[in-house]
Amino acid sequence: MHPMLNIAVRSARAAGNVIVRAFEQDDKIEVELKGTNDFVTNIDILAEQTIVDSIQKSYPSHSIIGEECGLIEGTDNDFQWIIDPIDGTTNFVKGIPHFAVSIALKVKGKLDQAVIYDPIRGELFTASRGKGAQLNGFRIRVKQSKELTGAILATGFPFKKKQHMNAYLDIFKTLFLKTADMRRAGSAALDLAYVAAGRVDGFFEIGLKPWDTAAGELLVIEAGGLVTDFTGGHNHNNSGNIVASSSRLLKEILKDIRPHLGDSLNK
Numbered sequence: 048m049h050p051m052l053n054i055a056v057r058s059a060r061a062a063g064n065v066i067v068r069a070f071e072q073d074d075k076i077e078v079e080l081k082g083t084n085d086f087v088t089n090i091d092i093l094a095e096q097t098i099v100d101s102i103q104k105s106y107p108s109h110s111i112i113g114e115e116c117g118l119i120e121g122t123d124n125d126f127q128w129i130i131d132p133i134d135g136t137t138n139f140v141k142g143i144p145h146f147a148v149s150i151a152l153k154v155k156g157k158l159d160q161a162v163i164y165d166p167i168r169g170e171l172f173t174a175s176r177g178k179g180a181q182l183n184g185f186r187i188r189v190k191q192s193k194e195l196t197g198a199i200l201a202t203g204f205p206f207k208k209k210q211h212m213n214a215y216l217d218i219f220k221t222l223f224l225k226t227a228d229m230r231r232a233g234s235a236a237l238d239l240a241y242v243a244a245g246r247v248d249g250f251f252e253i254g255l256k257p258w259d260t261a262a263g264e265l266l267v268i269e270a271g272g273l274v275t276d277f278t279g280g281h282n283h284n285n286s287g288n289i290v291a292s293s294s295r296l297l298k299e300i301l302k303d304i305r306p307h308l309g310d311s312l313n314k
């Protein structure tokens with residue numbers, strides 16, 4: 048295993064232990080609101096600190112971006128870690144056992160290592176650039192679906208950007224009518240990991256942040272899939288609008304998204 052992936056895995060497992068311990072004794076969880084329907088807990092912050100400490104112990108010069116801590120600038124800008132200590136905090140807060148730790152490393156701006164860890168199921172998804180993707184050490188692959196008929200797509204509902212609600216619902220309706228079914232499980236990181244593992248055929252969501260998608264993007268690519276924005280380009284890190292699936296299915300999904308792109312929803 049690449050030494051930096053090894054550190055990512057150790058950090059994710061350490062954070063996972065913190066998260067599961069708190070989840071099992073939920074009186075230790077203190078919930079705060081960052082904004083409307085936007086929860087953060089003391090455990091998000093504790094788990095993030097665990098990851099940051101673990102990375103900095105091995106790589107003190109690297110820079111780190113975390114959902115809760117923001118940018119921690121290092122002296123070596125070639126290495127940037129992107130972390131989401133709990134992806135699926137709403138589930139975590141409500142007692143729904145579906146959330147994950149997400150850790151990605153970019154080297155000179157390119158995704159290089161990725162870990163998504165589901166501490167409840169003990170599922171560890173890993174990927175290294177050019178080396179494929181694994182679940183608990185076994186190779187995983189994106190389902191090479193060709194059409195929407197029979198497919199299951201994962202998605203997330205637009206919780207914040209109210210102005211995108213109508214465009215989202217139009218896209219949802221169009222795709223829902225053609226697919227077998229949709230899943231909205233509440234963790235974008237696990238949605239992407241499930242695409243990589245071939246559990247769902249594809250995934251689309253709007254308004255996500257880099258820490259929601261960085262690790263999942265490398266997993267999907269290394270598992271033989273494609274990740275794009277809503278026009279088929281690579282602006283998803285800025286727009287937050289993302290599609291992931293086999294390349295054939297992605298074309299079909301984009302065909303159904305295209306008519307709904309407009310002033311409020313682009314790329």
Ligand code: 2AM
Pocket residue numbers: 083084085086114131133134135136137202203204206233234235236259
């Ligand atoms: P989070 O749990 O780390 O915040 C679900 O649609 C995805 O959106 C999750 O990856 C979740 O990440 C993210 N998200 C961000 N803000 C959210 C909010 N206020 N409500 C629900 N999901 C949110």
Ligand code: CA
Pocket residue numbers: 086114136
């Ligand atoms: Ca959050």
Ligand code: CA
Pocket residue numbers: 114131133134135258259
């Ligand atoms: Ca997240």
Ligand code: CA
Pocket residue numbers: 091114131132133134135136
């Ligand atoms: Ca989070």
